[in-house]
Amino acid sequence: xxxxxxxxxxxxxxxxxxxxxxxxxxxxxxxxxxxxxxxxxxxxxxxxxxxxxxxxxxxxxxxxxxxxxxxxxxxxxxxxxxxxxxxxxxxxxxxxxxxxxxxxxxxxxxxxxxxxxxxxxxxxxxxxxxxxxxxxxxxxxxxxxxxxxxxxxxxxxxxxxxxxxxxxxxxxxxxxxxxxxxxxxxxxxxxxxxxxxxxxxxxxxxxxxxxxxxxxxxxxxxxxxxxxxxxxxxxxxxxxxxxxxxxxxxxxxxxxxxxxxxxxxxxxxxxxxxxxxxxxxxxxxxxxxxxxxxxxxxxxxxxxx
Numbered sequence: 170x171x172x173x174x175x176x177x178x179x180x181x182x183x184x185x186x187x188x189x190x191x192x193x194x195x196x197x198x199x200x201x202x203x204x205x206x207x208x209x210x211x212x213x214x215x216x217x218x219x220x221x222x223x224x225x226x227x228x229x230x231x232x233x234x235x236x237x238x239x240x241x242x243x244x245x246x247x248x249x250x251x252x253x254x255x256x257x258x259x260x261x262x263x264x265x266x267x268x269x270x271x272x273x274x275x276x277x278x279x280x281x282x283x284x285x286x287x288x289x290x291x292x293x294x295x296x297x298x299x300x301x302x303x304x305x306x307x308x309x310x311x312x313x314x315x316x317x318x319x320x321x322x323x324x325x326x327x328x329x330x331x332x333x334x335x336x337x338x339x340x341x342x343x344x345x346x347x348x349x350x351x352x353x354x355x356x357x358x359x360x361x362x363x364x365x366x367x368x369x370x371x372x373x374x375x376x377x378x379x380x381x382x383x384x385x386x387x388x389x390x391x392x393x394x395x396x397x398x399x400x401x402x403x404x405x406x407x408x409x410x411x412x413x414x415x416x417x418x419x420x421x422x423x424x425x426x427x428x429x430x431x432x433x434x435x436x437x438x439x440x441x442x443x444x445x446x447x448x449x450x451x452x453x454x455x456x457x458x459x460x461x462x463x464x465x466x467x468x469x470x471x472x473x474x
Contacts, residue, residue: 173216181208190221194384195334198268199226204242207232210261210360214339214373217381228271232260246271259363262371265339269322273423279334280428280435282324283421286333287316289464292391293333295324295443297421303398303450306346309374310453311460313354318380319388328431331438332387337380339373347372349453392463393418393443396450404455406463407447414445
């Protein structure tokens with residue numbers, strides 16, 4: 170059964186009672202909350218995800234209400250409160266940000282990179298970069314233009330074979346990026362805007378149903394592209410030295426040091442598998458064209474060989 174097949178009343182009953190179970194391959198999350206706005210957001214953003222009834226939860230998350238005057242949202246993981254409260258109207262993005270934190274800080278079965286990742290023809294495009302580099306905007310554009318979304322924030326590399334496991338959760342858009350994506354795809358499903366967050370105005374883009382349906386499909390790293398959004402500049406893709414590519418990926422890894430030799434060898438192998446590039450993004454449309462040309466060339470060469 171899918172989350173979207175639950176009626177509004179049943180979804181709220183679960184959130185307020187025994188919890189709403191979400192199967193986010195490869196993790197299961199159980200969410201508790203009495204926030205009506207959060208219930209509405211989950212119904213729209215996770216409509217195509219399978220319900221996890223009775224399953225063991227890797228993460229049990231509660232978003233509590235605090236204070237009746239200027240109400241706040243409080244994030245709890247298994248009864249612990251790792252973050253300061255946020256205004257109540259930020260309850261839904263708080264869930265998304267908090268879940269990212271849970272995975273990045275508690276999962277050791279994967280090498281985890283702070284990087285977006287998408288798939289085409291079995292090959293994974295990994296986009297590492299700090300906040301503000303433009304990776305979420307680029308990820309949204311690619312996901313709405315035929316690429317399969319694997320993750321907006323977290324690249325999960327399997328320790329046993331280096332392949333990428335997808336999450337396909339909603340994509341976080343900030344400020345000007347919201348209008349860019351809305352112009353690209355007017356009918357895309359976006360969450361209500363949360364204003365005055367630490368990141369400015371935030372809306373989340375629901376993942377395409379086709380990406381959610383293929384959560385179990387793995388992808389092989391094929392391209393590693395370090396993006397940088399520079400409005401008004403000419404969009405250009407340039408080859409990147411493997412040493413710099415390795416350092417960029419290592420700086421983006423959450424648990425690289427904890428995994429020791431295993432993490433080093435897996436990251437080195439991942440970079441060796443990939444064609445590394447830097448991408449200056451002058452405009453979203455141009456960036457999408459450049460990456461389509463890159464991947465089309467790779468597929469043609471592979472078929473010719």
